[in-house]
Amino acid sequence: MSIVALPTGGPAVLARGLTKRFGKFTAVDAIDLEVPRGEIFGFLGANGAGKTTAIRMLCGLLKPSAGEACVAGYRVGPESERLKRHIGYMSQRFSLYDDLTVRENVAFFGGVYGLSPRRVDERAAALLPRLDLARDQGRLAGSLPLGYKQRLALGCAMLHKPRVLFLDEPTGGVDPLARRRFWDLIYEQSAAGVTVFVTTHYMDEAEYCGRVSIMAQGRIVALDTPAGLKRGTSRRSMQDVFLAVVGS
Amino acid sequence: MSARPPLIVVEDLQRAFGDRTALSGVSLSVAAGSICGLIGPDGAGKTTLMRVLCGLLRPDAGRARVLDADCARESARIKAELGYMPQRFSLYGDLSVAENLRFFADLFGVPAAERDRREARLMEFSRLGPFRYRRAGHLSGGMKQKLALCCTLIHTPRVLLLDEPTTGVDPVSRQEFWAILGELREEGLALLVSTPYMDEADRCDMVILLHAGRVIARGTPQAVAAGFPRDLREIVGSPEALTRATSVLRDRGPAGLAVHRFGDRLHVAYDATRDSEAVASLLAPLGVQAVPVAPGIEDVFVELMGREQAVAR
Numbered sequence: 001m002s003i004v005a006l007p008t009g010g011p012a013v014l015a016r017g018l019t020k021r022f023g024k025f026t027a028v029d030a031i032d033l034e035v036p037r038g039e040i041f042g043f044l045g046a047n048g049a050g051k052t053t054a055i056r057m058l059c060g061l062l063k064p065s066a067g068e069a070c071v072a073g074y075r076v077g078p079e080s081e082r083l084k085r086h087i088g089y090m091s092q093r094f095s096l097y098d099d100l101t102v103r104e105n106v107a108f109f110g111g112v113y114g115l116s117p118r119r120v121d122e123r124a125a126a127l128l129p130r131l132d133l134a135r136d137q138g139r140l141a142g143s144l145p146l147g148y149k150q151r152l153a154l155g156c157a158m159l160h161k162p163r164v165l166f167l168d169e170p171t172g173g174v175d176p177l178a179r180r181r182f183w184d185l186i187y188e189q190s191a192a193g194v195t196v197f198v199t200t201h202y203m204d205e206a207e208y209c210g211r212v213s214i215m216a217q218g219r220i221v222a223l224d225t226p227a228g229l230k231r232g233t234s235r236r237s238m239q240d241v242f243l244a245v246v247g248s
Numbered sequence: 249m250s251a252r253p254p255l256i257v258v259e260d261l262q263r264a265f266g267d268r269t270a271l272s273g274v275s276l277s278v279a280a281g282s283i284c285g286l287i288g289p290d291g292a293g294k295t296t297l298m299r300v301l302c303g304l305l306r307p308d309a310g311r312a313r314v315l316d317a318d319c320a321r322e323s324a325r326i327k328a329e330l331g332y333m334p335q336r337f338s339l340y341g342d343l344s345v346a347e348n349l350r351f352f353a354d355l356f357g358v359p360a361a362e363r364d365r366r367e368a369r370l371m372e373f374s375r376l377g378p379f380r381y382r383r384a385g386h387l388s389g390g391m392k393q394k395l396a397l398c399c400t401l402i403h404t405p406r407v408l409l410l411d412e413p414t415t416g417v418d419p420v421s422r423q424e425f426w427a428i429l430g431e432l433r434e435e436g437l438a439l440l441v442s443t444p445y446m447d448e449a450d451r452c453d454m455v456i457l458l459h460a461g462r463v464i465a466r467g468t469p470q471a472v473a474a475g476f477p478r479d480l481r482e483i484v485g486s487p488e489a490l491t492r493a494t495s496v497l498r499d500r501g502p503a504g505l506a507v508h509r510f511g512d513r514l515h516v517a518y519d520a521t522r523d524s525e526a527v528a529s530l531l532a533p534l535g536v537q538a539v540p541v542a543p544g545i546e547d548v549f550v551e552l553m554g555r556e557q558a559v560a561r
């Protein structure tokens with residue numbers, strides 16, 4: 001089976017039998033996924049289930065051991081370099097430079113994505129006020145409260161206007177109010193047609209997704225809308241769904 | 249419960265970093281056999297308070313005592329009886345899971361039999377057993393966090409300070425972790441736990457809400473929740489209906505009304521005697537209604553923080 005490069009109208013994320021082995025251990029075990037454009041897709045799962053590993057493969061950062069994937073219309077592997085220009089990735093340990101200012105971080109990531117200094121200025125002027133970071137431009141990233149760091153990391157991942165955003169636990173450790181602010185930004189992106197692929201361990205956030213998958217031991221063990229998952233498992237909350245599906 | 253001796257006592261604690269106030273007039277006490285939950289936004293002073301309690305940081309004024317020892321001057325005396333898990337716990341990335349546990353057990357002088365018994369229990373809760381021989385550096389984010397928890401719990405102190413121990417931990421393991429904290433409470437430990445999860449705050453005997461270095465609410469979870477200062481209503485409906493209701497209420501709702509998503513529902517805070525009719529007429533065309541609901545800790549948090557931040561900006 002082979003996935004041909006899809007026209008821009010195709011799904012934002014398509015994976016068939018995607019697999020990653022580390023030695024004899026299978027971290028991601030032949031997962032299939034299809035995420036339409038503009039969807040907010042919640043990629044949930046137990047610790048060590050393989051979420052980060054799968055995301056790194058979908059972003060073209062880690063070579064799959066088997067299977068195929070296609071993201072934003074580009075084939076992972078053969079077209080990984082072009083793919084990277086059309087996606088944004090916010091890693092679980094988001095990689096900001098603590099000893100650079102907010103504005104310097106933006107300039108640095110703009111350079112990584114190959115934006116001209118003028119384009120970086122334009123994007124910074126558009127993004128920083130929306131992220132409520134305009135007045136913190138000269139502040140060292142390391143001195144920002146966590147909720148602001150997370151928004152800066154999101155801004156850096158969006159500088160090049162990606163079509164697909166991969167957010168790996170973007171709200172880990174963030175308080176309830178800051179988490180809601182972050183989700184307002186996610187909704188804004190989704191309304192603008194950006195596909196958002198997001199992991200979280202906060203089950204209230206699972207409710208904010210269009211569809212949700214739950215991974216355990218390298219496999220996707222459930223996939224549906226939050227309402228569908230609750231109905232299918234006769235549970236009243238996503239917390240209870242998760243405990244039922246993943247708990248032994 | 250009040251007959252239990254307080255093992256952590258803090259009185260009017262002050263601490264500043266340059267011109268930034270980290271703690272201002274904080275007082276609290278945590279009795280043996282109880283769990284105190286610390287909640288508050290980032291930078292509220294939670295970590296500073298924990299660092300003062302374990303003697304890593306001197307307060308500018310006020311008193312902090314753990315197990316009757318002054319934290320600033322006598323912390324060496326209680327070292328073996330005080331457990332602390334910092335927010336960024338350092339594991340040895342090139343040691344295996346089992347070797348990390350051994351290392352911390354030896355560090356705390358845990359006898360071999362006791363260590364093996366605890367290790368078995370901790371491997372079960374964390375589900376790290378099958379990965380015993382994997383290098384810690386190759387664990388997932390949440391697995392690292394759980395190993396850090398295991399390393400902290402491998403000895404039995406009488407006082408335990410845990411700084412956001414469950415960040416990145418999945419719901420199943422969080423539940424099992426809190427079962428362990430419950431056991432430690434039964435054994436008579438005093439626990440101070442900071443957390444961004446409001447469902448965890450609900451499991452504590454007492455909750456302290458910190459903001460900008462000050463205590464702005466305290467009490468049992470029930471009492472803190474009951475302190476919600478306005479009327480709270482809940483709206484249930486399809487995701488689309490909730491999205492429409494949110495924007496209608498935000499754009500055209502009465503002044504001061506606050507609306508927030510709570511999972512699959514909306515919570516709306518306002519003055520019911522004044523604004524009920526206005527809200528009802530905005531919602532009627534959407535086919536949804538606002539019904540009274542009992543506030544929880546998260547409602548209080550979102551309400552109070554929203555106010556504080558509106559004032560600060």
Ligand SMILES: Nc1ncnc2c1ncn2[C@@H]1O[C@H](COP(=O)(O)OP(=O)(O)OP(=O)(O)O)[C@@H](O)[C@H]1O
Nearest residue numbers: 022027047048049050051052053386387388389390
């Ligand atoms: N370089 C590596 N060598 C060996 N095993 C690895 C390596 N990287 C990851 N793993 C293993 O792969 C599995 C999946 O890890 P991954 O980080 O994808 O999990 P996750 O679902 O993101 O978990 P979390 O919710 O804790 O972030 C884990 O068992 C992990 O230990």
Ligand SMILES: [Mg+2]
Nearest residue numbers: 051052092389
């Ligand atoms: Mg991960």
